Amino acid sequence: DMNRFLRGVARAMIESFDLPDPVMEVGSHQVDDQGDLINLRGLFPGRPYTGVDFRAGPGVDLVANVENLPLPDASVGTVLAFSVFEHVKHFWKGFEEVRR
Secondary structure (H helix, E strand, C coil), rough: CCCCHHHHHHHHHHHHHCCCCCEEEEEECCCCCHHHCCCCHHHCCCCCEEEEEEECCCCCEEECCCCCCCCCCCCCCCEECCCCCCHHCCCHHHHHHHHH
């Protein structure tokens, strides 16, 4: 779950670093009770942004498993993943996919 601290971390990253496009958020499914707190897309106005999650729903543009992303090598500039990898069974495969 996204909380105020993690949203603050995301804002600090955006303000402190030149994050390359396109942006991909892993674990982008927006839970009903989180409201605007969980929607990180709004922090990147006008920038190419893809929300990825293993299930369809609000905030999800691409349904995929982070262990096997259906994207070409080096096709993403910035990857966001908050409170995600502790839920990924083969997290090391997900790390390798994000690096790829």
